[in-house]
Amino acid sequence: MNKIDMENLGLSQRFITESTLYNSLHIGRVISQYKNLYKIITGDGELTAEVSGKFRFAVKTVSDYPTVGDFVMIDRTEDISGNAIIHNVLTRKSTFIRKAAGTSNDEQIVASNIDVVFICMSLNNDFNIRRIERYLGIAWDSGAEPVIVLTKSDLCKDLSDKLTEIYTVSMGVDVIVTSSMSEDGYLPVKNYLGRGKTIAFIGSSGVGKSTLINKLIGENILETNDIRNDDKGRHTTTRREMFVIPNGGVVIDTPGMRELGIDSADLSKTFVDIDELSAKCKFIDCTHTNEPKCAVQDAISTGSLTRERFENYLKLKKEARYDGLNARQIENEKLNEIFKEFGGMKSARKMLKEKNKSNRKF
The missing domain is CATH 3.40.50.300 (P-loop containing nucleotide triphosphate hydrolases)
Structure with missing residues (x-):
């Protein structure tokens, strides 16, 4: 039987080196997933696999489970006597993340x-x-x-x-x-x-x-x-x-x-132009709204930065802040934003309470 070219499948020296930490196990790559079953490809061919009971017990988050693209350590390379068993996932060099289904804030590697x-x-x-x-x-x-x-x-x-x-x-x-x-x-x-x-x-x-x-x-x-x-x-x-x-x-x-989700996004590279402009603002904590000598607003007024791009930047930053929160938490975040100049919603409530007390004295 012809051997499969695992190097063409992305098996680099870094994964080979890490795999030597696991004696008597074999390296393979996950090529598809359906519910709790995984199709693994090794140098000897394809086989179906599932995670071991010990692995399932040890995982802390959904993202710890294998996903398509992972290199994993399995107990066999032949599709005989039931499913192969996945014992370890090798360290990932890149990941695409989304929120797991349901109300949990767990992240899932897709x-x-x-x-x-x-x-x-x-x-x-x-x-x-x-x-x-x-x-x-x-x-x-x-x-x-x-x-x-x-x-x-x-x-x-x-x-x-x-x-x-x-x-x-x-x-x-x-x-x-x-x-x-x-x-x-x-x-x-x-x-x-x-x-x-x-x-x-x-x-x-x-x-x-x-x-x-x-x-x-x-x-x-x-x-x-x-x-x-x-x-x-x-x-x-x-x-x-x-x-x-x-x-x-x-x-x-x-x-x-x-x-x-936008929570798994690096906006600093996507909006590097806005970050560079922000560094030129007079105030370190400039909100780019009404402050004097704001480099971002100056760029918008001269046309070197479009208002649409800046507004999308603010929108994505806000999404990242709200992602994973429930409705009540999002509402509290919005109220804190509204009352930011008073030190947040809690401080604004305290101020209002003291003002009401003062009014009652008269």
């Missing part, structure tokens, strides 16, 4: 050990510059390198205008344009693939992610659907899965990538 993440957006109905900013924040936070992929260029009548818009927010990130009409329309994406590299896709449903993946793999493995008339795509990916590209690394597609 994909790991990714080298490059393609932020996909179509150049027709789906185009939204503010969403690009959101995705960039999420990508930078993961530890992977973001690349903006604009799809369906054949449907765009103002490509140069849209590219100009993109360049105002891309902050040095590569931007590539693809077309689904021509046979070689996907080639700019293929240039980022390579032996041992792990690529993931993020973006709305219907923007052409599945079409691109099918082209890269060379087979129509994934179902494809266009964006509907209401601008919303049909969800075509229903489970997390990794696909091997011969001599070109692997591609990860997962429905969880659509639902990543």
Whole structure:
């Protein structure tokens, strides 16, 4: 039986070195997940696995469980006598995080050990510059390198205008344009693939992610659907899965990538221009509203920074602050913001109470 090229699947020396800490166990990579079962690929082939009872007992959070992209240590490499057992997850070099289902604030890893993440957006109905900013924040936070992929260029009548818009927010990130009409329309994406590299896709449903993946793999493995008339795509990916590209690394597609929260975002790299302007403000704690000598407001007034970009920056920062809170906690946070000049809501209530006492004396 032919051995599987694990180096092409991303098995680097750092993982091999860590794996030597676990005697009598074998290294494999998680290529798909369905509920509590995992499909693992090893040098000897694929097999189904589940976590050990000891592992399940030891985990502290949902994010400790294996996910697609993880390198894991298992008890066997042959699919015999029941499921293989996962005993350890090797240290991740990058992670995409979302909140776990339910009311818990647990974080769930939806994909790991990714080298490059393609932020996909179509150049027709789906185009939204503010969403690009959101995705960039999420990508930078993961530890992977973001690349903006604009799809369906054949449907765009103002490509140069849209590219100009993109360049105002891309902050040095590569931007590539693809077309689904021509046979070689996907080639700019293929240039980022390579032996041992792990690529993931993020973006709305219907923007052409599945079409691109099918082209890269060379087979129509994934179902494809266009964006509907209401601008919303049909969800075509229903489970997390990794696909091997011969001599070109692997591609990860997962429905969880659509639902990543802004709490797992690095806004400092996405809005590096605003952070640099903030450092030039007269006051260290400048709120960029009414303070004198505010570099951010000066940039907006001269047109070097758009008000829309600044407002989206504030919006995403606020989302990050509120994410994971229940309705009552969010309400308290908002009230504290309103009464900030009085030292917060608690201080404002105390002040109001003392004022009422004073009024009663008269």
